[in-house]
Amino acid sequence: MKREMEMEIEASVLAVEGILQYTFKNKKLLEQALTHSSVADAVSYERLEFIGDPILSASVSYYFYVKYPDLEPGHLSLLRAAMVSTEKLARIAVRFGLHHFVRHNASPVLDNVTRFVEAVRHERLSGAVAYAGSVKAPKVLADIVESIAAAVYVDLGFDLPRLWLVIKHLMEPIVTPDELEQQPQPVTNLFEICQKNGKVVDIKFSREDNKCVASVFVDEQLLVSASSDQKYLAKLEAAKLALQQLSHMVPKADVRLVLGQDEDGTLMVMAAKHKLHEICMIKKWPKPLFRMEKDSGPPHDKRFVFAVQLATPEGTYQMSGDEKCRVRDAENSAASFMIMALQEYNYI
Known part of the structure; x- marks a missing residue:
């Protein structure tokens, strides 16, 4: 019996080494x-999980710090939080x-x-896409990923950069700043929208029919x-519904x-360009960012293409303009397309 258990453990170790490619x-x-x-x-994973939690965060932080040298600390923190959440890590455990x-x-x-595991499998079959699934992610699955990362870290002689090279493929797909802005956490997004529009939001809980x-x-x-x-699923769903309602409650920018x-x-x-700045002031959005996408042609016949990026509570949007012979015209072209898009989607 003891030998059978040892063989089972050896087989598990070998299998996970194959998954890790380490x-x-x-x-x-x-x-x-x-x-x-x-x-x-038996010695459990508790001690490894103790260091795995901060080490995994540090490894992810190291990656984002190097990957995005111009990103502000607040955005780096949001990226890291999305990558090491219990939901994300539990799904990694299931995927592999x-x-x-x-x-x-x-x-x-x-x-x-x-x-x-069954809920995740059903999501894949149905093609459902959501911030979180219908079943709360078990912490034990996240603990296992953290413990495995810690085991690699210790085995590597506490080498943080090498740890990331080993676990990076497990962590993929890696969240990008654009994805985070396009699909923010619903509860966080709800509070941000209310704050930016001068509204006070509060989420209260009660019990009804054992729910x-x-x-x-x-x-x-x-x-x-x-x-x-x-509780957390009720809060998540309520935030999603509230965001849908608030999209109609936010006043439109009255710009002629x-x-x-x-x-x-x-x-x-x-x-x-001036009108777009005016819209952003009324809506309390950050100033639009203009960026040159193309600069071509000889000095006497230059042609420019500009893009404009606009950050709204619902996400960040980008629009490119037509090719123009003057920078000012190229910027206005991009801004014009952005304003027309805002009109089409009833932002203004």
Whole structure:
């Protein structure tokens, strides 16, 4: 019996080494990383998980710090948080099948993992895309990923850059700043939208028919409610519903637009760059950012193409203008296309 258990452990270690594409010098480290505290007379992953949490965060921080040298600390923190959340790490464990190799003697652990794995599988089959799934991610799965990362880190002689080289493929797809802005965490996004529009938001919880009910109040008025067996899912769903409602509540920018034609006969918003700045001031959005995309032609016949980037509470948008012979005209062209897009989607 003892020999069978040893062979099973050896097989698990070998399988996880294959997933990691890394061979341990001290295989006992990986064995510990795969052992739950419910297993008697065995060293569990708890000590490794203790250092795995900060080390994984440090490794991800190292990557983003080098990858985005101009990104502000606040944005770096958001990227890191998205990469090392319990949800993200648990899904990594499921994607690579790491949960199959965890040793434990606790039925509730297995039950929670099984429900989560089945929910993730159903999402893949249905094509569902959501910030979080219908079942809360079990912390044990995230702990295992952290413990494995810690085991690699220790086995590498505490070499942080080399750790990232080993675990990077596990962490993919890696969140980018654009993705984070386009798909922000609903609760965080809700509070940001309300703050930027001078509104006070509060989320209150209650119980109804053995379910948790999350109610979103804006300026002390009930906006939406959502219920779930789990508090965090009720809060998440309520935030999503509130964001849908708020898209109609945010006042439009009352800006008078004058349409005309440029030298090429293209219909455009006159003084578009100035008007776009005016819209951003009214909506309390950051100033639009203009960037040259193209600079071509001989000195006597230069041609320019500019793009404009606009950050809104719902996400960051970019629009390119037509090719023009003057920088000012190229910027106005980009701004004009952006304003027309804002009109089309009822932002103004």
